[in-house]
Amino acid sequence: MRSRLRGAGAAATATALVLVGSWFGYQQLAGPSCSGRIQLSVAATPEIQPAVKAAVDNWVADGAAVGGTCIAVNVTAAESVEVAAAVASKHGATLAGVGQASGTAVTPDIWVPDSSTWLLRLKSGGATALAPTTGASIARSPVVVAMPEPVAARIGWAEKRLAWTDLLGQVNSSKPLRAGIVEPTQDAAGLSGLLALAAAADRAGGAGSAQAQAATIGALRQLATNRSSLRQDLLARFPRSSDPAAMATGLGAAALSEEDVIAYNSTKPPIPLAALYLEPVPMPLDYPFAVLPGIEQVKASAAKVLFEVLTTPSFRNRLAAQALRGPDGTWGEGFQAPQGAPSRAGDGPASQGAAAGLDPIAIQQATTTWSVATQSGRMLSVIDVSGSMKQKVATANGATRLQVTVAAANQGLQLFDDSWAIGLWTFSTNLNGPLDYREVVPIKPLSSNRDALRQGLASIKPSNGDTGLYDTLLAAYKKVQEDWEPGKVNSVVLFTDGKNDDADGISQKDLLAQLKKLRDPEQPIQVIIIGIGSDVSQAELEPITAITGGRPFVTVDPTKIGEIFLQAIALRPPAPR
Numbered sequence: 001m002r003s004r005l006r007g008a009g010a011a012a013t014a015t016a017l018v019l020v021g022s023w024f025g026y027q028q029l030a031g032p033s034c035s036g037r038i039q040l041s042v043a044a045t046p047e048i049q050p051a052v053k054a055a056v057d058n059w060v061a062d063g064a065a066v067g068g069t070c071i072a073v074n075v076t077a078a079e080s081v082e083v084a085a086a087v088a089s090k091h092g093a094t095l096a097g098v099g100q101a102s103g104t105a106v107t108p109d110i111w112v113p114d115s116s117t118w119l120l121r122l123k124s125g126g127a128t129a130l131a132p133t134t135g136a137s138i139a140r141s142p143v144v145v146a147m148p149e150p151v152a153a154r155i156g157w158a159e160k161r162l163a164w165t166d167l168l169g170q171v172n173s174s175k176p177l178r179a180g181i182v183e184p185t186q187d188a189a190g191l192s193g194l195l196a197l198a199a200a201a202d203r204a205g206g207a208g209s210a211q212a213q214a215a216t217i218g219a220l221r222q223l224a225t226n227r228s229s230l231r232q233d234l235l236a237r238f239p240r241s242s243d244p245a246a247m248a249t250g251l252g253a254a255a256l257s258e259e260d261v262i263a264y265n266s267t268k269p270p271i272p273l274a275a276l277y278l279e280p281v282p283m284p285l286d287y288p289f290a291v292l293p294g295i296e297q298v299k300a301s302a303a304k305v306l307f308e309v310l311t312t313p314s315f316r317n318r319l320a321a322q323a324l325r326g327p328d329g330t331w332g333e334g335f336q337a338p339q340g341a342p343s344r345a346g347d348g349p350a351s352q353g354a355a356a357g358l359d360p361i362a363i364q365q366a367t368t369t370w371s372v373a374t375q376s377g378r379m380l381s382v383i384d385v386s387g388s389m390k391q392k393v394a395t396a397n398g399a400t401r402l403q404v405t406v407a408a409a410n411q412g413l414q415l416f417d418d419s420w421a422i423g424l425w426t427f428s429t430n431l432n433g434p435l436d437y438r439e440v441v442p443i444k445p446l447s448s449n450r451d452a453l454r455q456g457l458a459s460i461k462p463s464n465g466d467t468g469l470y471d472t473l474l475a476a477y478k479k480v481q482e483d484w485e486p487g488k489v490n491s492v493v494l495f496t497d498g499k500n501d502d503a504d505g506i507s508q509k510d511l512l513a514q515l516k517k518l519r520d521p522e523q524p525i526q527v528i529i530i531g532i533g534s535d536v537s538q539a540e541l542e543p544i545t546a547i548t549g550g551r552p553f554v555t556v557d558p559t560k561i562g563e564i565f566l567q568a569i570a571l572r573p574p575a576p577r
Contacts, residue, residue, distance in 0.1 A: 034065035040302055043078035044112040047259055048139055048287055051318040052112060052310065059309050066298045073306070080113040081186045084122060091127035096367040096567070097185020109295050110303055112138065114285045115188030117363060124360035135288030137327035138310045139319050141257040142342075143192040143282045144275040146264075148239055151177075151252050152274035157340070163279045164200035167253065171197075172218045178252040180226030182234050185367050188285055193255020194220075194366050196282040217373050217415060224374035226251055235264055239271050257285050261338055262323035275338035286327065368566040369415065376419040377489045377569075380443055380480050381409060384496040385460060386428040386467045388535070391497075393558045401532055401558050405495050406457050408562040412569065413454065418447035421485065424456045427472040428465035429502050436468025436502060437475055443483070469500035470511040473544065477518060477525060484523045491526040491550070493568065495561070497533045499540055508540065515547045526550040528568045532558045
């Protein structure tokens with residue numbers, strides 16, 4: 001059975017993408033004899049690696065060569081999340097929920113992840129050096145909901161077609177189905193299931209409605225109760241006995257790939273899993289063939305022929321042995337289809353990849369909402385109330401910058417569960433006597449502080465002062481440091497629409513020096529600054545956030561602040577252990 005393992009720091013291969021070209025003719029590149037050697041490296045996700053390696057070994061044995069030079073190919077198994085982390089690190093991209101790449105990454109010429117969504121997330125996350133096209137698909141595995149067969153039978157698995165709205169109802173019922181998920185920020189099948197559930201909530205309650213948001217958050221928190229970073233660990237939670245107690249305490253459902261279910265059932269477990277092909281059909285795993293641009297021409301030519309080798313009928317049969325389908329959703333000889341499996345899975349041209357037509361914003365919203373709704377933290381929120389925050393926003397029906405900011409904070413408050421501890425400050429200049437800042441609500445758990453925060457946000461009014469940014473940041477950092485809490489990400493999140501403007505305050509040089517002295521690697525505090533409008537200087541903010549392991553987020557359009565706030569929270573590092 002395959003295992004998609006997530007390392008504590010992701011490690012592997014850096015890559016980028018080009019759409020593989022046309023068939024050059026195998027006979028043109030392979031001859032009866034050749035000299036020298038060109039090494040072509042391929043990193044493939046573990047479940048497809050054996051099929052790719054077998055096809056490659058056969059190709060090389062038959063005399064793969066370019067211009068009389070022999071081709072040697074090394075095919076290694078590499079977890080998609082690990083490769084993605086390395087790519088993000090190399091290209092300065094940010095991926096919600098994905099850890100840092102380790103220093104042992106090896107760069108391949110070709111990468112075969114399990115899903116085009118990795119390529120899409122990297123591109124939208126800031127990896128601008130990546131080519132705009134995704135790799136063409138070489139295999140496919142539908143994303144299904146795996147359930148113990150007795151559980152599936154109770155909800156009518158064999159008698160009727162089921163939809164994602166049916167699953168949503170089961171998860172959010174008074175006696176909820178014990179559903180689990182592999183971390184969707186680290187797992188493509190989990191992400192596909194998350195997107196499908198979010199869409200089901202929109203259909204049930206109306207897109208963007210309070211009812212839809214409540215249904216989504218409820219489902220996310222139920223899933224989070226049984227989430228796992230390790231696929232094998234999640235699979236181990238399914239009941240191993242028909243004993244009522246085991247069935248009651250075991251996992252009842254999880255979004256997995258069809259290949260996962262086939263591999264699990266091949267071990268002959270006491271309680272087999274049913275694969276439910278819910279409607280609408282979710283995004284499948286599509287295994288794109290992505291080539292690093294800029295490699296030598298001789299390698300590029302060999303890669304194009306290798307792609308053709310991996311799209312032949314014989315390769316489809318190799319895929320079948322690994323419980324995978326061909327890129328068009330049909331299967332090869334020996335494929336053991338689960339009960340109810342469609343003979344053709346997927347509904348788009350395979351050459352376009354599963355992510356074709358998918359809105360990157362939908363993926364970003366899903367991953368950020370998941371991260372915010374399911375993690376725990378301790379945060380001091382600091383809101384600028386200087387005079388410039390009175391400025392009206394043309395794209396917000398005349399609301400002021402401050403009103404837009406407060407609305408974004410209220411929106412975020414709905415997503416945070418009671419395990420969060422949050423406090424609220426405001427700042428300007430001389431806001432509280434000689435102090436530039438004022439405590440509105442102290443940092444306390446939301447279990448006892450949520451109403452106070454709502455009232456505090458509602459009470460915020462703009463001042464006529466300037467922007468005492470540096471003094472406020474330093475004081476906020478010290479405040480969070482006073483009662484630093486282990487097991488959570490401790491952070492300061494500051495909203496501002498301008499540069500530091502405080503003649504009586506400390507300088508940026510003094511602020512940086514004091515932050516360096518205060519910083520404790522054993523008790524890290526992350527500073528995130530969210531800049532609103534055209535008066536914010538990112539160059540001014542970056543040195544401050546760099547010292548604390550945070551980053552600035554700047555938007556010219558204040559109406560985007562809600563999205564940016566969620567992104568900022570979601571991209572925080574994992575809490576220290």
